[in-house]
Amino acid sequence: MKIALVGIGKIALDQHVPALRVSPDWELAATVSRNGSVDGVEAWRDLDAMLAARSDIRVISLCVPPVPRFDLAAKALQAGRYVMLEKPPGATLSECATLQAMAQSARLGVFATWHSREAAMVAPAKAWLAGKTVTSGRITWREDVRKWHPGQDWVFDAGGMGVFDPGINALSILTEILPCTVHLRAATLEVPQNRQMPIAAQLDFTNNISAEFDWRQTGPQTWSITLETDQGTLELHDGGARMLLNGAPCNEPHNALSGEYPRLYQRMAQLVRAGESDMDIRPLTLVADAFMTGTRVSVDPFHF
Ligand code: NAP
Numbered sequence: 001m002k003i004a005l006v007g008i009g010k011i012a013l014d015q016h017v018p019a020l021r022v023s024p025d026w027e028l029a030a031t032v033s034r035n036g037s038v039d040g041v042e043a044w045r046d047l048d049a050m051l052a053a054r055s056d057i058r059v060i061s062l063c064v065p066p067v068p069r070f071d072l073a074a075k076a077l078q079a080g081r082y083v084m085l086e087k088p089p090g091a092t093l094s095e096c097a098t099l100q101a102m103a104q105s106a107r108l109g110v111f112a113t114w115h116s117r118e119a120a121m122v123a124p125a126k127a128w129l130a131g132k133t134v135t136s137g138r139i140t141w142r143e144d145v146r147k148w149h150p151g152q153d154w155v156f157d158a159g160g161m162g163v164f165d166p167g168i169n170a171l172s173i174l175t176e177i178l179p180c181t182v183h184l185r186a187a188t189l190e191v192p193q194n195r196q197m198p199i200a201a202q203l204d205f206t207n208n209i210s211a212e213f214d215w216r217q218t219g220p221q222t223w224s225i226t227l228e229t230d231q232g233t234l235e236l237h238d239g240g241a242r243m244l245l246n247g248a249p250c251n252e253p254h255n256a257l258s259g260e261y262p263r264l265y266q267r268m269a270q271l272v273r274a275g276e277s278d279m280d281i282r283p284l285t286l287v288a289d290a291f292m293t294g295t296r297v298s299v300d301p302f303h304f
Pocket of ligand 1: 006007008009010011012032033034035036063064065066068086087088115148149152154165
């Protein structure tokens with residue numbers, strides 16, 4: 001099937017293009033980007049023009065930041081195309097609901113991707129937790145924003161989500177693997193004096209689960225979830241690539257991102273063939289709750 005990528009920036013080039021190149025399901029038939037392009041692929045600067053000219057392209061994969069994404073997704077659905085959304089699926093919850101309703105009424109599909117859910121040990125973690133009672137948990141998501149988002153000011157602008165841009169990856173894993181639902185009890189958001197969005201956050205959920213997100217970590221990066229249950233301890237490290245049960249390693253370390261995007265595109269192919277959507281907004285709901293109820297603390301200015 002032919003697919004077009006919109007927003008040729010960091011994640012499109014790092015992950016989407018390599019995943020599409022090796023996919024048996026997809027042919028990258030066009031790109032739409034004001035500045036970016038991919039060698040050997042037809043390049044457009046305007047989505048409307050591409051949609052009008054290329055009726056053979058059935059699926060549009062959007063890799064732009066969350067704020068500009070809704071208008072592009074709506075145009076693609078109105079033009080009769082299936083839509084794949086980078087995470088987070090929208091800048092707001094109601095945008096996501098609108099896209100889902102549009103897809104349903106047009107008998108199309110929209111896929112809210114959560115790449116971290118495709119990490120190697122997320123499915124085994126979910127299987128191990130099934131039927132157990134989670135008594136407490138600790139999420140630690142500490143990384144260096146300068147390394148992962150070099151110069152990307154949009155992450156600190158309104159709608160950019162700040163440290164929840166990576167933190168939502170942890171929440172996407174948590175909501176996938178837990179055998180129960182959780183909700184937020186309290187949050188603290190640390191916002192640099194010169195920015196709109198938090199650079200760090202601490203969250204307390206039900207089931208004694210807490211989370212610490214911090215974008216100021218230099219040196220080793222930490223993406224870990226530890227859950228205590230009535231039948232032992234589960235640890236996920238390296239963003240879900242590595243699992244320990246009661247302290248014993250269950251697998252060899254993997255490259256944290258390897259396999260995530262190929263699996264997302266495999267799933268998108270299934271959705272198109274079945275004519276279905278997959279729009280789980282639970283991770284974004286938890287983030288919205290943090291913004292609604294969180295205590296805001298002003299911290300040192302941040303410059304890239
Ligand atoms: P990015 O490189 O800053 O942006 C991607 C591209 O989107 C840009 O190159 C730009 O292309 C286009 N764009 C930027 N702002 C735009 C605007 N206001 N209107 C229209 N187009 C705009 O961002 P990214 O890091 O790839 O992230 C994109 C999405 O992927 C985000 O939702 C992010 O959370 C997610 N993601 C990122 C990473 C990562 O490691 N960076 C990992 C996983 C997921 P043109 O200027 O050529 O139009």
